[in-house]
Amino acid sequence: MSKFESLKRKIVHRLIVNYLIKCGGAFHHGAYGENGKYVALMSDKKYHDYQNL
Structure with missing residues (x-):
């Protein structure tokens, strides 16, 4: 990837x-x-919680 x-x-x-x-x-x-898409800004803790669902 170029600068x-x-x-x-x-x-x-x-x-x-x-x-x-x-x-x-x-x-x-x-x-x-x-088919919908949802974009959210998460902290590390919230991301980890979602990974464990």
């Missing part, structure tokens, strides 16, 4: 994280139900 691609990824990542923090930590995309 430009790496920088671009870091910028996009930062924008997504800032957006998630601004909107309360989560957003929903697409259809609800089985």
Whole structure:
């Protein structure tokens, strides 16, 4: 990966994280139900809890 691609990824990542923090930590995309997508900002503990479900 070139330095430009790496920088671009870091910028996009930062924008997504800032957006998630601004909107309360989560957003929903697409259809609800089985095919829906849900994106959430989690702490290490919360991520670990979800991994154990």
